[in-house]
Amino acid sequence: MAESDILRRLRSLPLHPGALGLADDAARLDSFVLTTDLLVEGVHFLPDDPPGDVAWKLLATNLSDLAAKGATPEGVLLGMPLHSRDWDAAFIDGLDTALRHFGCALLGGDTVSGGRTYALTAIGRAAIAPMRSGARPGDIAWVTGTIGDAGAGLAIARGAAGPERLRDRYRRPTPRLVEGLALAPLVTAMMDVSDGLLIDAGRMASASGCAVAIDLTRIPLSDAYAVWSGDRIAAATAGDDYELLFALPPGVTPPVAATAVGRFAVGHGLTLTDDGVPVPLPDRLGWLHD
């Protein structure tokens, strides 16, 4: 079944009001924000990825959903398949490093004797939890950090030549928790860029009932990526950036380092420009499946 069919069926289940119609990345329960993610071997991590990096990524991808809600991490529940003594020990060591790095703590979990699927549920506290659906025509679309590094990093992890710095952006993403907390009171909409800037910008526009135009030349690239390929279409359609995409009214300056990449408008759909000149959309806007 296609993911869209599954989502439609899941939306027909009895939904908690805090599920927000399953239209966002995280759920609300009182002042808590909750999110859950699975990491599957061969899909979300490679069999020879270092176990510490898998643990980091498991935590970081969940915390990225909290960051998009301006939430402060409170704790996580871990679902861990037992694999081999050394791998499991290195995984837990890596989780230890990652939990301490992000000021997070283990709340509970479950260990099982089969499968290579890791599950994490992360819980955070948020005073204001922006949704992806609040962007208004005229708002400016901004992103934190640089885009495309993780896409290059995946190619490098798979054997392409390239610097470790890019590979590590794929293996050890950084959830923008500090930025999310500072942005939450100001933004009209916010989400993390997990499937690709173009597809995620289109989703924000669609959820907000407006159109969005992204300018390719404004997409922020790292120096390392510019040297590695500098391909802006590849950058804008690669996944795993875990930067924040957010909408601000015109004239509002973000309180964190960020780059204006486009503008929301009346209408619907995503359009792309290259230094202001309309260009056709690529066939693939990002990962259709996470």
Next chain:
Amino acid sequence: MAESDILRRLRSLPLHPGALGLADDAARLDSFVLTTDLLVEGVHFLPDDPPGDVAWKLLATNLSDLAAKGATPEGVLLGMPLHSRDWDAAFIDGLDTALRHFGCALLGGDTVSGGRTYALTAIGRAAIAPMRSGARPGDIAWVTGTIGDAGAGLAIARGAAGPERLRDRYRRPTPRLVEGLALAPLVTAMMDVSDGLLIDAGRMASASGCAVAIDLTRIPLSDAYAVWSGDRIAAATAGDDYELLFALPPGVTPPVAATAVGRFAVGHGLTLTDDGVPVPLPDRLGWLHD
């Protein structure tokens, strides 16, 4: 790595105070109780189990942890691998039935394209959340319902002759939510029987710093089980009952249907009697792995 080694390592991670030292089945966060469980194909369900029953079991086993805390279900987060169109549709239909049956709702989730591991995190609200560690010498050990049906049901699901009623006790367990809510203010300790009555009673005694004696002849058996085999040792060491095991001070009568099966005492360890006469413990007290 053995599960005990893993648990020791996990306990060395930064723990949230609500993790309660990872010594219990569920975590606390303000007035919420949280638990997470993985169901792995070939380990926790059989490849030819009906998908609706897998969904039921996924929800029921998590809600059983909430029942042991006297918690009322608030919502669940689902981690779902996509398998095949028909299987996935039947799974979601089964989840719909189970959610409505237990008055629960979906809060959020994640779908992935690989693996056969289902993850569920359940969140409930509890005014009082008993732990497994509060039993005192002299307290009486009680269980709800009947013991051993699910063990027989697993054998029947694997091809042994026997009634559907027993098989369905394995496939569609009933979390004792109503009983847990009524018992929570009265018990000194409570947990669900998931790995076997003997092993779980021993765990409750160990966590409580006392000994426990279980009397085989007092273990409540269903009529169907009595006809199927009536083996009390098999019943007391089979898993998947999802009944509640709880400790009450002597003289306190439980407000729900339950059977006194033993008594806590000064000391440590589990002892077994048969109509009051000490008998040796079986080699296997239950499932060492869930």
